[in-house]
Amino acid sequence: MESKGRRGLRAAPIGATPPATGMTETSAVALKAIEDQAEAEAPIEITVSSQGSAAGPGAQSESKSPPPTGFSEILTDVGRQNFAAFFDSQTALARGLETLSTEITGLALAGVDAAARTATDALSVKTIADAIEVNAGFTRRSFDALMVGSAKLSEAGFKVAAEAWHPLLTHFGKSWTGAACLALRRG
Numbered sequence: 001m002e003s004k005g006r007r008g009l010r011a012a013p014i015g016a017t018p019p020a021t022g023m024t025e026t027s028a029v030a031l032k033a034i035e036d037q038a039e040a041e042a043p044i045e046i047t048v049s050s051q052g053s054a055a056g057p058g059a060q061s062e063s064k065s066p067p068p069t070g071f072s073e074i075l076t077d078v079g080r081q082n083f084a085a086f087f088d089s090q091t092a093l094a095r096g097l098e099t100l101s102t103e104i105t106g107l108a109l110a111g112v113d114a115a116a117r118t119a120t121d122a123l124s125v126k127t128i129a130d131a132i133e134v135n136a137g138f139t140r141r142s143f144d145a146l147m148v149g150s151a152k153l154s155e156a157g158f159k160v161a162a163e164a165w166h167p168l169l170t171h172f173g174k175s176w177t178g179a180a181c182l183a184l185r186r187g
Contacts, residue, residue, distance in 0.1 A: 078175070085171035089164050096160025103156050107149040114141045 118138040125131045 081171060081175075085167045088167035092167065093160065093164040096156070096163055100153065100156050100160060103149075103152050107145065107153075110145050110149070111142070114138065114145060117141075 115138075118134060118141075121134045121137070122131070125134055
């Protein structure tokens, strides 16, 4: 069975405005209708505080622009705030992954060190009892390193997850609070 390949894009009717990139024609028409309705009504001012903690991964600078008044300005402002929260989250994630990779490298080096010590001890083995003792020592060191290493990695993983989600949860908490206030004002 042969593949027909990918279909080409269909041409838009003459005189039709092309939809925005990434949007279907229906959603572009719906967005345009919402924008027209919002512009026809009195402008709504929404003030969203973009304060972050002065120290920490989610720190943001105070916006110096006036509060948005039109629907398109509100969408632009929300988009910028979403991008800033996503950027802060990705920065925290990158720092956390760097910490995790350092921990994993330390564990690998500890494993190589334990294997090297065991190989050195194995060269001096003369009896079966000595061989069992060397093997038991290697097993004990490996198990201890596994327990300590898994605890460190688990702790670092939780810390990375918390730091990466903090900017997003803070931003969306503010967004939902602002949306609720807007709904109460309009309703």
